[in-house]
Amino acid sequence: MTNDTAAPENKAGTGAGHEVSAVFEEFMGAFEAFKETNDSRLAAIEGKGRADVLLSEKVDRISDALDEQRRALDGLLMRKARPALGSSRAFEGPSEHKEAFETYVRSGDERSLRALDTKAMSYGSGQDGGYLVPDETEAAIGKRLTALSPIRSIAAVRQVSAAVLKKPFALTGPAVGWVGETTARPETTSPTLAELQYPTMEIYAMPAATASLLDDAAVDLDQWITGEIETAFAEQEGAAFVNGDGTSKPRGFLDYNRIAEASWEWGKLGYVATGVAGALPASDASDVLIDTVYALKSGYRQNASWVMNRKTQATIRKLKDADGNYLWQPPAAPGSRAMLMGFPLVEAEDMPDIATDEAAIAFGDFSRGYLVVDRTGVRVLRDPYSAKPYILFYTTKRVGGGVQDFDAIKLLKFGTA
Structure with missing residues (x-):
């Protein structure tokens, strides 16, 4: 058998x-x-x-x-x-929360969930309601978002339970120096600390289902919800992590002030200019890419990635080095990334196209440079009334993000200075 x-x-x-x-x-x-x-x-x-x-x-x-x-x-x-619908149900015993959640999604019976979730169900406005999805479903959503969202896949991700993550950093370290064996040791100065804040903002999706879908016992509703919201969440996240202004959404790395790499200072992202408005140099175009690579300190280069959109990648794909080798190389195996000058290339469609003074290419160690903050808990509110005969599932998640190390990301600006 x-x-x-x-x-x-x-x-x-x-x-x-x-x-x-x-x-x-x-x-x-x-x-x-x-x-x-x-x-x-x-x-x-x-x-x-x-x-x-x-x-x-x-x-x-x-x-x-x-x-x-x-x-x-x-x-x-x-x-x-992606596993087949319902493939694991015969082999794994569902948790109490998962059974209660499935009952709520299928029939609207919230009594079991109400007994489990005794605290307020939404941040700031209790009347909006909603129930926490099971831990298994939340983990699956997180894994799928990592696979689909280009910046999340290379950034640092931290889970928090509060609305805002506050991260201190040292503007100046303590004074240090060399001294002789018997020389007096002067008192060191205290470090100057500042604070970065990453508030979490609400992102939502509202998949719809028919009654027949919910009545079908073979359909794994946890997986169905995950599959319905993953693309919507990933697209919204991808745009915010690149260009978000920090108002009701995460702050994207391109929203921060920029400065020429020669004058770089903390709080701004350094850039290398191509020297040509809206284009690469006509000759030795690869030199500006090399300059961008070495604008990054060696400690960051070990885990660095290129980030650009599809149109920019098409332009870069045509470039060769002095020996006639293409700078862009295809992935070595299914599931791996294309490489540019020995560094992986991440395709993010929300990066700007090549144009005058646009920073169309980013390069850096995003795991140290950009922080994604996930507030624990994905919530679902069942709505059988607003779109009859369909049943809506108002699904919300709280996400924040921003630059955490301004020295870890460099930009290539298509301009003269």
Whole structure:
């Protein structure tokens, strides 16, 4: 009986693996075609002094196809990692909270949950209501957001129970110095401390379900809620972590003041300018990327990543070094990241396009440079009235974020100074 049950799962897993391998092979084949066509384009520029229009269009089409195949590959990997609906229910005994939560979601019977959740259900306004999801569901949501949200996947993430995380840091350290064995030791000065604050803001999603879906015992409602809200949360988070202004949302790293790297000071992000308004230099374009890498101190470079959007990546993908090697390299295996000059590249669509004075590329150790703050607890309020015959599930989560180390992130500004 056990063997009969396991066989279909193995077959399905094998089929999914073959599909991922096939898409990855297509992706690598497209990259080889891209290199061949771009080499021809560069040769035409060297020979004629100008780019062949048809070749340039072909390069752009192949580059767009590479991006599409990469997204398809990522989608397959995400679906492969997602368990089938209800697959674990026969093997794991649900917790008391999970059973009570499922009863609430399916039928609206909140008596069991009310007995478990005796404290206020929403921050600041009790009339909004809501019930905490089980710990298993909250953990699943966190894992999925890490996989889907580009900045969260490389930033430091901390869970708190309060509304605001306050983090002290030293502006000046204690005085130190060398002394002789018998020389008097002067009293050291006290360090000057300041404080960074990361308030958590509410993000929400409102998936809808039919009565028949809720009546279907084979549907794992925890997983259904996770799947419905993960993309909505990830998109909103991704935009806020990059460009958020800190008002009712996290503060994005591009919202902080910027300063030329030569004049860098704490509280501002340093940038390297390309020297050309809205473009890379016409010759030795890779030099500004090298300057950006070495604007970062060696201790941060060990775990550094590039962050840019798809259009910027398409421009960078065409660059070569002095030996004729492409600076951009495809991922070595399904699920890994593309590499640029030996550092992983994270694609964040909320980064700005290349334009005059835009910081379209960021480089740094985001695990030390940017902090994501999650307040524990995801809450769900069942609403069977507002959109009859559908049942809405008002799902909320509190998230904050901001720069925590201004020396760990550098920007590449497409401007003259």
